[in-house]
Amino acid sequence: MDLLHLKYFQKVAQMEHMTKAANELRVAQPALSAVIARLESDLGVRLFDRQRRQIKLNAYGKAYLQKVESALRLLEEGRSEVVEMAGLEHGGVALAATTLNRLSRLLGEFLSLHPKVQFRIIQSPAENSKIQMLENGEIDFSFSYYPFEKPSFRNIPLMNEEILLALPPNHPFRERTSIQLKEVALESFISLKKGYGFREITDKFCDESGFTPKIIVECDEPAALSRLVQAGLGIAFIPFAAKKEAPSLHLLQIEKPLCRWTLYLIWKENHYFSQASLLFRDFVVRFFGKVEQSD
Incomplete structure (x- = not known):
């Protein structure tokens, strides 16, 4: 053998x-x-x-x-560690994320400083799938909207963001700037499919408000939410960052319950990290620290 x-x-x-x-x-x-x-x-x-x-x-x-x-x-x-110690390559970074939109600037700035680093990126909406990949050592990091509550995992909060409610054209609430979530209990919702962290979080907000949302469209693509709202199919929860991507949407602040979510960088402590992955981890923390300050 x-x-x-x-x-x-x-x-x-x-x-x-x-x-x-x-x-x-x-x-x-x-x-x-x-x-x-x-x-x-x-x-x-x-x-x-x-x-x-x-x-x-x-x-x-x-x-x-x-x-x-x-x-x-x-x-x-072991091969990667020895090769890296010998200075024969600059290493690589493997990571998983639900959506890559908000990571594009981060990755671009990192690669401008470290152009020889190789990335392997997996887009996965399922939080359980990302946990399993970390457990198996298939990836170095996961970007997630849920912390992984295990002693062997480290969870670093990167940013905390408000979640807004997007309205279609000519909606009766378009003259308002804020709303209590229970006021839209009978509305038709556009949402991501089950398994997405964002869907689980927003479903909980509805539950806190005493209703189950009537979901008429379930998407695989987060960017599609704003387009379908603009088309008039229904209302949708939208992250605050989407304001820049869809300036024509009418967005309401949600007064009650407090609707926010937190982005985490997660890794397994006993995992082998290349020098490139350690550089990337430190860069991510600094990058989001600057973003939070600028916001």
Whole structure:
């Protein structure tokens, strides 16, 4: 058993298809099958259930895959650390965020100072997915609107922002500047899909006000909210920063309940961080500190 064979097993386990895995790995399918058979022989158990031409990872295979992925990840971290110590590259940063709009300026300013840093960015609306990626060591940081309440996680608040209510053209409340949320209990809402942190937060505000919002449109794209409101489909919760992106919208302050949300930078303490990722973490904290002061 060697490192290459473990990578072969990982690919077959992920795809559960010998021919497709062989094509991805650019090896002959019979040779790949022989590697898997030899690995099962060494372990003394079958890792896949075979039914005619199909294969399915079984309980033994799932348990072994978890250890193999952890081992390969640690070896890659070790390689990155040694290479970085030798000064052969400037490292990389892996992060996840719900939306990339408000990170574009941050990333641009960082790369202007450190142009050789490589980024891997995953857009993920689901908070649970981001937690899992941090747990597995797949990413260095998560930008999230919920803190991860675990002893092994660090949560740094970056900014606190007001949430406003956007009205379509000719809405009866357009002459007003503020509102209590219970006053729109019977309105039609445009919202993000469940799983987005923003959706969970705004649903809680409605619950505090004694109603469940009647949602007629659920979006995957946060930027679509303001456009659909402008089209007259309904009202929507909008972050304060969206005022700049949609100046034609009529936005109301919400007097009760207090509607705000906080953006956090989150990481796992025992995770290996490249010099690039440490530079990025410090830069993020300074960047949002300046943004808050300017606001």
